[in-house]
Amino acid sequence: MIEKTYCEEVKPELDGQRVKLAGWVYSNMRVGKKIFLWIRDSTGIVQTVIAKNVVGEEVFEKAKKLGRESSVIVEGIVKADERAPGGAEVHVEKLEVIQAVSEFPIPENPEQASPELLLDYRHLHIRTPKVSAIMKVKETLIMAAREWLLKNGWHEVFPPILVTGAVEGGATLFKLKYFDKYAYLSQSAQLYLEAAIFGLEKVWSLTPSFRAEKSRTRRHLTEFWHLELEGAWMDLWDIMKVEEELVSYMVQRTLELRKKEIEMFRDDLTTLKNTEPPFPRISYDEAIEILQSKGVKIEWGDDMGADEERVLTEEFDRPFFVYGYPKHIKAFYMKEDPQDPRKVLAADMLAPEGYGEIIGGSEREDNYDKLVQRIIEEGMDPKDYEWYLDLRKYGSVPHSGFGLGVERLVAWVLKLDHIRWATLFPRTPARIYP
Numbered sequence: 519m520i521e522k523t524y525c526e527e528v529k530p531e532l533d534g535q536r537v538k539l540a541g542w543v544y545s546n547m548r549v550g551k552k553i554f555l556w557i558r559d560s561t562g563i564v565q566t567v568i569a570k571n572v573v574g575e576e577v578f579e580k581a582k583k584l585g586r587e588s589s590v591i592v593e594g595i596v597k598a599d600e601r602a603p604g605g606a607e608v609h610v611e612k613l614e615v616i617q618a619v620s621e622f623p624i625p626e627n628p629e630q631a632s633p634e635l636l637l638d639y640r641h642l643h644i645r646t647p648k649v650s651a652i653m654k655v656k657e658t659l660i661m662a663a664r665e666w667l668l669k670n671g672w673h674e675v676f677p678p679i680l681v682t683g684a685v686e687g688g689a690t691l692f693k694l695k696y697f698d699k700y701a702y703l704s705q706s707a708q709l710y711l712e713a714a715i716f717g718l719e720k721v722w723s724l725t726p727s728f729r730a731e732k733s734r735t736r737r738h739l740t741e742f743w744h745l746e747l748e749g750a751w752m753d754l755w756d757i758m759k760v761e762e763e764l765v766s767y768m769v770q771r772t773l774e775l776r777k778k779e780i781e782m783f784r785d786d787l788t789t790l791k792n793t794e795p796p797f798p799r800i801s802y803d804e805a806i807e808i809l810q811s812k813g814v815k816i817e818w819g820d821d822m823g824a825d826e827e828r829v830l831t832e833e834f835d836r837p838f839f840v841y842g843y844p845k846h847i848k849a850f851y852m853k854e855d856p857q858d859p860r861k862v863l864a865a866d867m868l869a870p871e872g873y874g875e876i877i878g879g880s881e882r883e884d885n886y887d888k889l890v891q892r893i894i895e896e897g898m899d900p901k902d903y904e905w906y907l908d909l910r911k912y913g914s915v916p917h918s919g920f921g922l923g924v925e926r927l928v929a930w931v932l933k934l935d936h937i938r939w940a941t942l943f944p945r946t947p948a949r950i951y952p
């Protein structure tokens with residue numbers, strides 16, 4: 519790899535020093551016998567100054583023609599200058615053009631382009647500074663999760679993606695040919711994590727999950743990254759505590775390490791700073807009452823979709839829990855509430871500012887017969903879940919877990935207007951290319 523100085527390192531303190539930059543042209547402006555060439559790399563942007571009387575006629579003419587995203591290597595002397603971004607610029611003595619670009623398909627301000635154009639050229643759009651910032655925030659959230667999980671004794675496991683059964687309903691399965699049989703793309707690693715707790719007790723995984731969701735909403739992808747935890751001996755209240763501690767750590771750590779990137783997307787950091795345990799907890803019953811009091815047409819027993827959740831989040835200035843959902847709107851594996859057989863011991867975590875559900879979690883049905891009954895009630899065949907039911911035959915224990923949608927969390931932290939911007943190459947019902 520070439521010995522180079524990164525853009526973020528070009529500071530006034532380097533005044534007078536020779537540096538070599540390698541990157542891509544961000545903008546090119548000629549003023550008389552000088553060219554102000556802004557060069558971008560993974561860390562930021564530096565203004566370089568190319569003077570004809572320094573580089574000579576031929577190189578100057580070449581530099582004039584460099585369009586955005588031309589790849590270049592420049593060498594020169596750092597000059598402190600508060601007018602330049604970062605307070606310093608590089609006066610170029612040598613310019614090597616790796617590949618000149620005349621016409622880059624994405625406008626200088628990508629926000630002037632249509633979402634469809636940006637998605638068609640997503641392979642080029644991802645190099646723009648704002649998309650790089652989103653990816654840095656996403657990686658930092660996951661890095662923080664790993665820190666917290668390691669510190670708190672959770673074991674990472676690596677579940678399969680090719681599976682034979684539904685976890686979250688058969689309607690959103692992607693089915694594929696598997697030799698002489700059929701398989702599905704995993705909707706959730708949960709059932710495999712439940713198997714893993716009998717050895718490791720506290721397990722987690724970060725996997726892609728797949729949902730053949732036909733709904734075209736701002737918060738659904740057909741492929742998303744799924745951070746899932748499963749804990750033996752834990753009930754719903756235990757796992758909710760884990761969720762709020764984990765999410766708080768992820769958000770605070772990312773605020774600490776990626777404040778600059780976050781501020782490219784939101785001015786007001788209040789809800790992020792408020793993300794500290796304990797989070798508010800309301801029951802599903804209370805949520806229905808709040809929605810009805812705000813004029814939402816909803817009855818007890820109805821599911822809450824994005825619109826209802828958006829209204830509910832107006833009541834909170836931090837993430838909060840809704841717990842105790844009606845059994846008929848939730849998954850087969852959720853444990854019935856012993857206090858109220860109409861309900862299950864499930865809780866969703868909702869993000870404020872209209873974003874809604876970022877986590878789905880519950881206590882699992884740990885009784886063999888009850889689980890068989892729920893599988894049948896849901897119109898599924900217990901034979902398809904024989905291995906999963908074995909977990910209730912050989913030393914079953916109370917246990918709980920949850921799944922956090924990573925892109926949903928990123929979309930809230932950065933206040934993105936659509937979840938597709940939170941992933942490198944979004945997959946939706948209408949898009950699987952590039």
Ligand SMILES: NC(=O)C[C@H]([NH3+])C(=O)NS(=O)(=O)OC[C@H]1O[C@@H](n2cnc3c(N)ncnc32)[C@H](O)[C@@H]1O
Nearest residue numbers: 706708738739742746876877878919920921923926
């Ligand atoms: N281990 C578990 O207990 C997880 C459980 N089996 C599960 O999959 N729950 S979930 O369907 O609510 O999905 C969990 C989260 O996964 C996210 N999710 C769920 N579906 C999507 C889609 N389609 N696109 C993006 N994100 C999605 C969203 O944040 C949900 O709260």
Ligand SMILES: [Mg+2]
Nearest residue numbers: 866875877878
């Ligand atoms: Mg859910």
